[in-house]
Amino acid sequence: MTSRQVSILDGSTFMVSDDSGDVGAGGQPLDGLFYRDIRHLSRWELRLNGRRPHALAGDLTEYDTAVFYLTEPTASAFDGPPVTVLRQRRIGNGLTERLTVTNHTAQELALLLDVLFAADFADLFEVKNKLPKTGTHKTSVERDRVTMEYAHGDFRRGTVIRSEGAFLADQVLTFQIRLEPGQRWQTEIEVSLSSNDHAPAVKRERHPNIDQSLDEWLAAAPRLDTDWADLAHAYHRSLVDLAALRFYPDVTPCSSVPAAGLPWYMALFGRDSLVTSYQALPYLPELARTTLRALAARQATAVDDFRDAEPGKILHELRHGELAHFHQQPQSPYYGTADATPLFLILLDEYERWTGDAALVHELEGAARAALRWMEVYGDSDGDGFIEYRTRNPDTGLANHCWKDSWNSILYPDGRLASSPRATCELQGYAYDARRRMSRLARECWGDDTLADRLDRDAAGLHERFNDVYWLPDQGFYALALDGDKRLVPTLTSNIGHLLWSGIVPDDRVDAVVGHLLGERMFAGWGVRTLAAGQPAFNPVEYHNGTVWPHDNALIAAGLARYGRRAEANRIAVALLEAARHFDHRLPEVFVGADRSVTRVPVRYPTACSPQAWASGAPLLLLRTVLGLSPRVDGFAVDAHLPGHVGRLAVRGVTGRWGLVDAIA
Template structure:
């Protein structure tokens, strides 16, 4: 089987296959046709007279279509094939496959063209963890439509195969053909899906699950001009991938938002959607509006231990598969994130600063106030001004509820785990920024100066307490976290860079943080490691303990920019943007943390999602940093500071409260 995979996606559906267009799922392989967290086809293999075909070429056509150009195998280099096969595939609430055969020879060919199929209906968590099914499979056929189904109690999923002119067996559909010389044959197979028995979902028109089509989406985004040609390709890839990841998360959803990433996280993740929306604000501001509204619609209103829900909390994850349905994973929506709520407030304020859309801010006022109340009461249960987390569902709830949410991410210098409740440093920075920003909205939009004054007072107190409790004077950086005994976790990580992004760091601490962030222990040459080389727990291929995450590095660059450390911000930006050219101009979820001088090319983390929302948004945030873009009451402020790598950089038609504006920068000797 060819090693390279081809992925296409639209809305809640995606297909991952090999370069023939085939897939056959193993126990933990994320290949197949998926819809809303469930694999509706686990096997789809083309055979010509019982044999596999050879690949000439395979490519994606934007994000929701792919084409595969195949030939019959001859078994020898001395005989050229006389039959070619073209497969064209689209995905949209199912799959549509067109087949074209061309006889280039001088003899009539008698052919059997078969598709071997299967549907295991595996939940995405079952795929990831190699788990077995608990329900029962069934099948039925009416005319030229075969139904493959799965049922477990009140849960049901179905897949429908329609292939006019084919005959079916238990595991295959076959077209029998006689193809004259120079003759072509065309066939069509449609695969529909259902989330209830007997009810195939209607397909939308051939466009994303959004009001704007891809051409409209691209046309609305600013036009990039630069002499760094690789940056042009990276920019376009980011804009296209953001369009691809948009979807309506639930049937009654009032708005769409970006899914977190393919293949494991094609679902709502509050933190991911908010950060990606923040990154994309100067380019596609409507993504922030739809994300804010969708998350507000699912804001928690009551206590629920199973879901780690508390009034005012913004969700972490929304899953629609079998395991969430039967509470074998946290029931959706799941609220096990301590940072999504302050991030909601940050994005709400930043959205208004860019767009001037006060109506949305007024519409979401009560959601914002509820979020602040959550931070004060449930987030800070012990009243020490810090937001702590600890799951109330130890069976399936997340142990760590910060952005580094793997079980072993909050680690002490001796490589043992910090014990909950845990207060990570970057969440305190988010909370500080959220208080400041909400105070601004209270004054400027909600006409409540008393509330604003109280929020500013809370922010002052948080900043004072944070510096006193987290600063490690002997090490020159902030602790990763406070553990259950309020002891600082003295581990050097990238989290300290998020503190610069939030603005909670006093000026006198900035230089020490910058030295660490740009030093060899953290900076690889491509980006900033999640955990520093030299720490006992460091592993360059451990998910959160040594890898490089593009969004993490981009936020750190934005923090350096905030404190006017632009030379260092540019260093991070150029390293990360340079990495993109080695991976098809699409930044993955994470890279391995190897030094650049050792590998010379970035090494992708083994199970990294791609595309992934906040990795896709990272180049956009870096463009904002390079050009020094800031929204003001008077219009778009532009303060470019370009690295030597870039001679000229411009964004034409940056949208905002000013309408559309140009941002232009040229390199000058410094």
């Protein structure tokens, strides 16, 4: 039986082990100590007198610390173990592990405690895709340390292991221990990590590797006061997980931004960071500020086919691993996203609405104008008024540049792939919303009425064209996309819910759209499926073709509320928070789209990230939706519509252009 995995993280460093604290012992493909996309420990196993101890408990104490309580194996289940081992683990820029061994017998014991280690320096995507290494490894042993190094051309990584009192070899630390009856022995092992341009020291203080400690982060956030237990637990979990996912990208060395998710996406992602920052705006506005600056600093300025870059485009992904370094994958940075650019503009406007921070709007005016130009020139490459995408890099680039970016997500109902270029429906909604929002900023912040008037005209024209072209009158919903031949792709998907969020749906079509979203084919009981059941393409365990995504549902709920469909929005909010209860109140990236009446419990998707940024942000947006929180020029508005079982709901200390206020239902 496979043991449970225990994952701790702090920014761009994370460690995945089994529930005894071991790495490499259980055959799990993704375990180890990772730093900046490279695995610096691929083996980290404890042996007591040559045998693996038995794990009684192993779990997190905070997001960056874990404790494992182990015993020496005994001959009988009824024998008391003579020796226990406590492993206390903390990560930051590296790893510290404190080992405490206790003799529970009435006699003196002589023990051997070994720590077996190795570093394969595998790129995260070499782990994911089972690719071989091509560089050279070197291990050197000195009096007080073991150094493992990896080199491939000008790419370098290193792992250094230190511990007082250990006998050191190139793959093992050995401690010879003699304990009197009842005596305890303790030591600490320090693992430091280095890359070409980073050689940070292992942190010894308790504070996370970010600009605020967890206690400071939680204290700065608004306080939730409610009798809705599921929401209260999920709110706290979300704040903690968003704290854990913060890291310093190179482009903003003094400010932290949210990484996308553990384990595959501990990096800066345009789309994910923008959506997460939008979700968290009323509670953690600094995430939006730092995310906008970080993405503006890496905005594309030229055409680069390999990286799918075009002037004004916002990046998709920024990596630091070996494959990105040698351009075997276009991720340093990679720009294969068509939605991050309009989402950047949407977040910039929403941030100013909440905070009144016009200085940032002026600071990023050039980036915003470049993003608008990208939408008009490169995003709409054929001049038909719609944003479409096709990768410039067919060898290693992504086929899909929308949020459903798996290779087979944009397909006909029968499962045939749509041809490229593809113009998915929600991209047009984002582009419409971005133009409306930039019109306001142009008029109110930049003093450019000419631009504002043009953007208003362009938005109105897009609204009319979109509703003429994409609407399927016989079926009562919007097509998923236009394919490369400008044919409609009439697949029923959750993308239509994003159209409500963007405001591009006319009032007389809302009932039909809502009927589909909350109907039996789409609503699984835990949330709206990405693709409706009953179509041949539907698969409840396919990444984007039938699963339930919390962030997707939170945006849909916000869209429902935008059109006054508060009861339907609450239905989604309640379902998601009830699902969170089954995941220790931490919503995973995605779960299986099986019907709730059949499974009775939500089923985790096999490779779902957890924690994952926009899943962590989903409860925050749901809370905003239920309370009806919105910024106003003349103050802060609350228009609550509570589920029937909730009697008390308030968020105290919401910060914004109005100062600190309490939002009380």
